[in-house]
Amino acid sequence: MSVLRINISKLSEGTHHHSLKATPEEVGLDSRFTKELQIEATLEKTSRQLYMRVGIKTSGVFTCDRCLEEFEQEISSGYGVMLVEDQEAVEGDDEEVQLISPDSAHVDLAEDVRQFVILGLPQKVLCREDCAGLCPTCGLNLNLGKCDCKNDEDDSRWSELQKILKN
Numbered sequence: 001m002s003v004l005r006i007n008i009s010k011l012s013e014g015t016h017h018h019s020l021k022a023t024p025e026e027v028g029l030d031s032r033f034t035k036e037l038q039i040e041a042t043l044e045k046t047s048r049q050l051y052m053r054v055g056i057k058t059s060g061v062f063t064c065d066r067c068l069e070e071f072e073q074e075i076s077s078g079y080g081v082m083l084v085e086d087q088e089a090v091e092g093d094d095e096e097v098q099l100i101s102p103d104s105a106h107v108d109l110a111e112d113v114r115q116f117v118i119l120g121l122p123q124k125v126l127c128r129e130d131c132a133g134l135c136p137t138c139g140l141n142l143n144l145g146k147c148d149c150k151n152d153e154d155d156s157r158w159s160e161l162q163k164i165l166k167n
């Protein structure tokens, strides 16, 4: 049973806050994620609808794509979803809509939380924005010092190009 379930039966109209915690394993995140997830869910119920906003914080140990060093990074992510019992009730809306069965007493966040943490990761994982990477000749981590290799790339034009490629 998921630890990220919120009881939505007998929910009164108004705003409800829930603070939840889960380990990365409990939501199915891989071993790169090291810190307990902090989840803040806000439910807004009106007579006609139920809207839920979810904010997620955790951190993990990642391998830099450029210098291959491991580093820790915080991850923040979040999403909002309209919980409806009847898909027909919502039309022409670009909000994400999640169908719940009329007699479901809980909403389970685990799968969405897992997906949005993954989506919160940058495409290129870098230990820092200006990571110097490894020397292509001797493999030295250029963040730690300079080597004596004569690499053609080692000039300012190359770093300009890298900036463009990064974006």
Ligand SMILES: [Zn+2]
Pocket: 064, 065, 066, 067, 068, 069, 126, 127, 128, 131, 132, 133
């Ligand atoms: Zn790096």
Ligand SMILES: [Zn+2]
Pocket: 135, 136, 137, 138, 139, 140, 147, 148, 149
């Ligand atoms: Zn070198």
